[in-house]
Amino acid sequence: MAGRLSAIRSIAPDLATSAELTVDTKGEGFTEITRELAGFLEQSGAGEGVLLLYLRHTSASLTIQENADPDVQADLTTALRRLAPDDGPWVHTVEGPDDMPGHIKAMLTGVSLHIPVRGGVLALGTWQGVYVVEHRRKPHRRELILQFVGTGG
Amino acid sequence: MAGRLSAIRSIAPDLATSAELTVDTKGEGFTEITRELAGFLEQSGAGEGVLLLYLRHTSASLTIQENADPDVQADLTTALRRLAPDDGPWVHTVEGPDDMPGHIKAMLTGVSLHIPVRGGVLALGTWQGVYVVEHRRKPHRRELILQFVGTGG
Amino acid sequence: MAGRLSAIRSIAPDLATSAELTVDTKGEGFTEITRELAGFLEQSGAGEGVLLLYLRHTSASLTIQENADPDVQADLTTALRRLAPDDGPWVHTVEGPDDMPGHIKAMLTGVSLHIPVRGGVLALGTWQGVYVVEHRRKPHRRELILQFVGTGG
Numbered sequence: 001m002a003g004r005l006s007a008i009r010s011i012a013p014d015l016a017t018s019a020e021l022t023v024d025t026k027g028e029g030f031t032e033i034t035r036e037l038a039g040f041l042e043q044s045g046a047g048e049g050v051l052l053l054y055l056r057h058t059s060a061s062l063t064i065q066e067n068a069d070p071d072v073q074a075d076l077t078t079a080l081r082r083l084a085p086d087d088g089p090w091v092h093t094v095e096g097p098d099d100m101p102g103h104i105k106a107m108l109t110g111v112s113l114h115i116p117v118r119g120g121v122l123a124l125g126t127w128q129g130v131y132v133v134e135h136r137r138k139p140h141r142r143e144l145i146l147q148f149v150g151t152g153g
Numbered sequence: 154m155a156g157r158l159s160a161i162r163s164i165a166p167d168l169a170t171s172a173e174l175t176v177d178t179k180g181e182g183f184t185e186i187t188r189e190l191a192g193f194l195e196q197s198g199a200g201e202g203v204l205l206l207y208l209r210h211t212s213a214s215l216t217i218q219e220n221a222d223p224d225v226q227a228d229l230t231t232a233l234r235r236l237a238p239d240d241g242p243w244v245h246t247v248e249g250p251d252d253m254p255g256h257i258k259a260m261l262t263g264v265s266l267h268i269p270v271r272g273g274v275l276a277l278g279t280w281q282g283v284y285v286v287e288h289r290r291k292p293h294r295r296e297l298i299l300q301f302v303g304t305g306g
Numbered sequence: 307m308a309g310r311l312s313a314i315r316s317i318a319p320d321l322a323t324s325a326e327l328t329v330d331t332k333g334e335g336f337t338e339i340t341r342e343l344a345g346f347l348e349q350s351g352a353g354e355g356v357l358l359l360y361l362r363h364t365s366a367s368l369t370i371q372e373n374a375d376p377d378v379q380a381d382l383t384t385a386l387r388r389l390a391p392d393d394g395p396w397v398h399t400v401e402g403p404d405d406m407p408g409h410i411k412a413m414l415t416g417v418s419l420h421i422p423v424r425g426g427v428l429a430l431g432t433w434q435g436v437y438v439v440e441h442r443r444k445p446h447r448r449e450l451i452l453q454f455v456g457t458g459g
Contacts, residue, residue, distance in 0.1 A: 002438075003329040003342040003450075008349050013322045013455060016166045016202065016303065018269065023156040036156040043161050049322065050358055050453055052203055054269050056278030058219040063413050066364040071398035072409055079390060079410040084232060092224035103225055104232040107216050111281075112266045113418045116324065116360050116451040123451055125362030128417075132155075144156075145269040145276055147203055149166060149302065149455065150322065169319045169355065169456060171422065176309040189309040196314050205356055207422050209431030211372040237385060245377035256378055257385040260369050264434075265419045285308075297309075298422040298429055300356055302319060302455065 009048070015152045017044040021144040025060065025134035028098070030073040033144075034122070034129045040146045041120055049150015051115045051122065056143045059102030059135045061109040067129030080105045080135070102135030109133060120153045162201070168305045170197040174297040178213065178287035181251070183226040186297075187275070187282045193299045194273055202303015204268045204275065209296045212255030212288045214262040220282030233258045233288070255288030262286060273306040315354070321458045323350035327450040331366065331440035334404070336379040339450075340428070340435045346452045347426055355456015357421045357428065362449045365408030365441045367415040373435030386411045386441070408441030415439060426459045 019040055025031050037051060055062050066072045084104035086097040093100065115130070116123040124130075132142055172193055178184050190204060208215050219225045237257035239250040246253065268283070269276040277283075285295055325346055331337050343357060361368050372378045390410035392403040399406065421436070422429040430436075438448055 002337045003327045003339055005342060005346055005349070005452075006326040006328075008323050008325045008346070010350070011322045012320055014165055015163065017161050017163045018201070019161045020159040021156045022159075031155045033156055036158060040158055040161070043158070044163070048324070050455070052267055052269070054267065054276070056276070056281065058217070058278065058280050064364070064417050065413060066409055069398055069400075072406065075396045075398050075406050076410060076413055078395060079413075082394070083236060083389060088235070089231060090228045092222055092228050094222075100225065100228050103219055104229060107218060107229055107232075108261055108414055110263060110266065110416060111217050112268065113416065114267070114358055114360065114420070115418065116358070116453055118324075123360070123362070125364065125449070127364050128362065143278070146158075147269055149203070167318055169317045170314050171354070171424075172314045173312040174309045175312075184308045186309055189311060193311055193314070196311070197316070205420055205422070207420065207429070209429070209434065211370070211431065211433050236389060241388070242384060243381045245375055245381050247375075253378065253381050256372055257382060260371060260382055260385075261414055263416060263419065264370050265421065267420070296431070299311075300422055302356070 011048050011151050013150055016149045018147045021146055023132050023142045025140050027139050028134055028137050030131040030133055032129050032131050044148050045152050046117055046120045046148045047151040047153035049117045051117050052147040053113055054145045055111040058106055060142050061106040061111050061133045062113050063109050063131050063133055064128050066127050098137045105135045164201050164304050166303055169302045171300045174299055176285050176295045178293050180292050181290050183284040185282050185284050197301050198305050199270055199273045199301045200304040200306035202270050204270050205300040206266055207298045208264040211259055213295050214259040214264050214286045215266050216262050216284050216286055217281050219280050251290045258288045317354050317457050319456055322455045324453045327452055329438050329448045331446050333445050334443050336437040336439055338435050338437050350454050351458050352423055352426045352454045353457040353459035355423045357423050358453040359419055360451045361417040364412055366448050367412040367417055367439045368419050369415050369437050369439055370434050372433050404443045411441045
């Protein structure tokens with residue numbers, strides 16, 4: 001076996017909460033929302049469970065990434081531009097040169113993810129932060145749906 | 154803070170439903186399944202909660218993408234071919250030139266995702282549709298498992 | 307309609323379990339954890355529901371991929387190296403040439419996913435296995451959080 005399993009904890013799920021989170025991005029790049037998520041869990045009275053995040057857009061996306069060195073975010077933006085360049089052979093160009101690359105980047109990174117919750121707080125790794133990734137050049141208002149499923153704290 | 158949080162709604166989850174969805178693809182490209190998902194929620198008697206989708210294959214995948222302009226889907230297919238070309242330096246070629254690229258494309262786009270459900274309907278963004286992405290050239294029969302967790306409507 | 311829906315099954319979710327899984331990787335490449343996940347479900351007394359996986363790292367990730375031919379995993383590693391080469395134009399290089407590519411690969415493949423559970427076992431497709439993907443050259447100890455939500459078996 002490649003892994004070692006800890007003791008198992010059981011609960012009876014009895015609480016589900018949800019809310020919208022509105023994020024104003026500054027244009028292409030990463031906006032951290034880890035603190036906003038912590039606030040949602042606190043206001044939800046969350047105990048043990050899971051936080052589900054969903055982004056309602058097709059040219060922005062969600063990712064969990066290193067939160068220590070800002071250079072990492074710059075390099076991630078560079079990497080996405082290399083994978084989906086503005087001057088690629090795209091047919092859909094009516095909404096501007098950064099629109100189709102934005103859809104491709106959103107497909108590669110995704111708009112739904114989950115994070116475990118323990119004792120009412122996100123069980124992120126030491127270096128993990130949660131980000132909305134804006135793929136359009138200009139600032140946009142982006143809407144997320146947050147959902148907690150588990151027990152009350 | 155980068156975002157603004159709405160009021161929080163609470164429910165006690167008491168319903169979980171599941172079903173299989175079988176999709177016949179037409180070969181490489183996108184097959185929209187948004188209406189099928191709506192039908193599952195309606196037949197489930199779903200109220201508030203979350204829809205979980207899972208695809209049981211390794212050379213097809215799931216994505217949430219723009220549903221307005223068909224050119225977007227053509228460009229997404231082009232983008233995936235550029236990222237995982239048929240003539241790349243692949244060792245695993247026994248199942249045809251489009252098999253290994255199919256596995257790579259499935260890894261990059263993923264086979265599991267979730268969508269929030271409100272009042273029994275998918276809380277998709279204005280331009281979002283849900284798609285099975287076929288990565289093989291020929292048509293295939295693909296099987297999904299749909300699961301709803303939340304409350305009855 | 308593109309798809310056919312099966313009959314729908316309903317349950318009342320009453321069980322949620324969680325545990326940590328520690329995995330020692332052998333350096334860059336794929337470590338299968340399907341058996342460890344099956345063990346977690348068995349020890350959880352799981353019946354019907356969903357297994358949620360979360361990886362607490364930013365230079366490793368999770369994927370569901372073909373488990374038959376080891377060449378596939380070698381080709382997937384090659385594909386990721388092409389998408390995020392060690393000698394790319396990265397600014398964040400203080401942690402070694404394989405660190406920033408590791409973050410990019412983790413962003414593209416993701417650290418959270420779910421798998422349906424039926425009758426206490428993973429409802430994987432015939433050729434699907436679950437893998438921790440190590441993106442650093444050297445071996446690392448990686449920690450996952452496993453969560454089951456559903457009914458007891």
